[in-house]
Amino acid sequence: MDKLNQTAEIIRVRFAPSPTGYIHVGNARTALFNWLFARQKGGVFVLRVEDTDIERSREEYERNLIQDLRWLGLDWDEGPDVGGNYGPYRQSERLELYHKYAKQLLDEGKAYYCFCSPEELEKEREAALAEGRMPVYSGKCRNIPRKEAEKRRAAGEPAAIRLKVPDEGIVEFDDLVRGHVEFDLKLIGDPIIVRSNGMPAYNYAVVIDDALMNITHVVRGEDHVSNTPRQILLYRALGWQPPVFAHLSMVMGKDNTRLSKRHGATSVDQFRREGILAEALCNYLAFLGWSPPEGHEVLRLEELVRLFDLSRVSRSAAIFDYEKLHWLNRQHIKMLPAEKKLELALPYLQETGLVGTEVTPAQMDWLKKAIEILIEGVDKFSELPQKFSLLFDFEPEKLDEEAREIIGSELAKKVLAAFIQKTAGLQEFNYEIFARITGEIKKETGVKGKDLYHPLRVALTARASGLELDKFIPLVEEGARLNFPKSILSCLVRLNRIKTSLNL
Ligand code: GLU
Numbered sequence: 001m002d003k004l005n006q007t008a009e010i011i012r013v014r015f016a017p018s019p020t021g022y023i024h025v026g027n028a029r030t031a032l033f034n035w036l037f038a039r040q041k042g043g044v045f046v047l048r049v050e051d052t053d054i055e056r057s058r059e060e061y062e063r064n065l066i067q068d069l070r071w072l073g074l075d076w077d078e079g080p081d082v083g084g085n086y087g088p089y090r091q092s093e094r095l096e097l098y099h100k101y102a103k104q105l106l107d108e109g110k111a112y113y114c115f116c117s118p119e120e121l122e123k124e125r126e127a128a129l130a131e132g133r134m135p136v137y138s139g140k141c142r143n144i145p146r147k148e149a150e151k152r153r154a155a156g157e158p159a160a161i162r163l164k165v166p167d168e169g170i171v172e173f174d175d176l177v178r179g180h181v182e183f184d185l186k187l188i189g190d191p192i193i194v195r196s197n198g199m200p201a202y203n204y205a206v207v208i209d210d211a212l213m214n215i216t217h218v219v220r221g222e223d224h225v226s227n228t229p230r231q232i233l234l235y236r237a238l239g240w241q242p243p244v245f246a247h248l249s250m251v252m253g254k255d256n257t258r259l260s261k262r263h264g265a266t267s268v269d270q271f272r273r274e275g276i277l278a279e280a281l282c283n284y285l286a287f288l289g290w291s292p293p294e295g296h297e298v299l300r301l302e303e304l305v306r307l308f309d310l311s312r313v314s315r316s317a318a319i320f321d322y323e324k325l326h327w328l329n330r331q332h333i334k335m336l337p338a339e340k341k342l343e344l345a346l347p348y349l350q351e352t353g354l355v356g357t358e359v360t361p362a363q364m365d366w367l368k369k370a371i372e373i374l375i376e377g378v379d380k381f382s383e384l385p386q387k388f389s390l391l392f393d394f395e396p397e398k399l400d401e402e403a404r405e406i407i408g409s410e411l412a413k414k415v416l417a418a419f420i421q422k423t424a425g426l427q428e429f430n431y432e433i434f435a436r437i438t439g440e441i442k443k444e445t446g447v448k449g450k451d452l453y454h455p456l457r458v459a460l461t462a463r464a465s466g467l468e469l470d471k472f473i474p475l476v477e478e479g480a481r482l483n484f485p486k487s488i489l490s491c492l493v494r495l496n497r498i499k500t501s502l503n504l
Pocket of ligand 1: 015050206219220224
């Protein structure tokens with residue numbers, strides 16, 4: 001039967017993060033693929049928090065990961081915060097279940113107590129490595145009679161529980177992404193299922209949970225492929241049917257090493273703070289291992305749900321391309337209504353002090369117009385304050401070389417002197433006035449094109465390049481009347497400053 005289109009049962013998938021840090025792109029992609037698959041197939045998406053590593057798990061991380069997933073636009077049908085019929089959804093609240101099945105495995109002789117100390121195990125491991133053998137647990141405690149083991153435990157000796165694994169044979173499974181996978185049992189020692197501190201090991205808890213939560217498809221990172229045979233052996237020992245597995249390739253940087261801080265932002269939280277849109281990030285994450293049918297690139301979540309195809313996910317490593325993400329972000333920004341752009345941009349402008357905490361309706365209105373114009377070509381919202389400096393900063397004393405060159409020629413000085421003379425005494429300035437005066441200068445002096453407009457651009461913006469003046473002048477003129485914490489200078493004030501600075 002086509003495993004992707006099973007109709008007999010409802011597809012149930014899960015995302016099972018450990019709350020030990022911020023959610024990074026690899027995990028976010030795993031969450032997204034599970035979610036897309038569930039939503040597309042009318043299935044159920046479960047969030048399960050795997051917090052059995054008591055030393056590293058923190059509630060704060062759980063809160064953050066829930067917040068990050070919600071920000072991405074993913075929702076779950078069952079989870080620690082929303083409940084569901086298969087709860088609890090936090091592993092630390094399911095310890096009784098793990099103990100119940102561990103006892104069953106012990107009673108059936110499929111598991112045993114292991115009294116080996118960490119030091120002993122480490123010695124065994126080192127010896128194996130020194131002899132060039134795979135470090136596989138020797139099975140030393142396998143044959144300790146149950147009664148004797150219970151006695152030693154009762155006397156306070158710490159003991160882990162291990163699953164008995166057959167010495168020979170293979171474990172195999174058909175991975176939806178990687179195809180047929182086989183593991184030689186000789187290379188798999190008896191895995192610990194419950195640690196001596198009573199906490200379940202990952203491989204064990206995950207099987208109990210996936211089985212009891214009726215998970216039909218396990219979609220997760222490739223770093224778990226080598227865990228899968230152990231999990232399948234546990235399913236077998238418990239007499240349960242394993243789910244279908246799909247292991248997603250690792251996410252790498254462009255230099256083919258695992259994506260890390262060296263490459264740039266890696267956590268969802270960092271991307272959010274930089275001003276990457278959730279929809280753009282999801283759009284990009286979907287492309288890590290999957291490519292949409294030709295002609296589709298800028299995709300909203302609902303379009304991804306429609307087009308996504310788990311069976312077409314590639315097994316080769318996914319390369320994280322920041323430029324592509326930024327390009328997609330620009331496309332998604334363009335699609336936002338002006339109101340939304342303003343809402344998202346405001347915190348960045350406030351943080352840099354360009355805009356105060358109290359914003360008047362007139363300022364809002366102006367900001368909306370300015371953002372519409374300045375956002376063009378901006379990769380992410382965090383770059384916007386820098387763009388706004390074009391309007392807020394005017395420093396004719398600090399012209400760059402190109403601007404100084406433009407303004408330094410005799411011809412430029414002639415144009416500027418004429419322009420300043422014609423604007424002297426004006427109370428008001430706008431683009432129409434600018435166009436009329438430049439028209440007059442052109443007629444009177446014969447100067448035109450670059451020679452005419454470039455010096456004027458430098459005079460009004462103190463920069464060699466930037467916005468078209470028909471956009472710049474109205475923005476600056478209106479902005480100058482709006483009492484921002486850092487005031488915007490009007491064009492006439494700018495011309496005055498240029499006049500002084502150039503001694504015209
Ligand atoms: N808690 C595991 C992780 O975060 C889950 C792995 C799995 O999906 O089985 O890597």
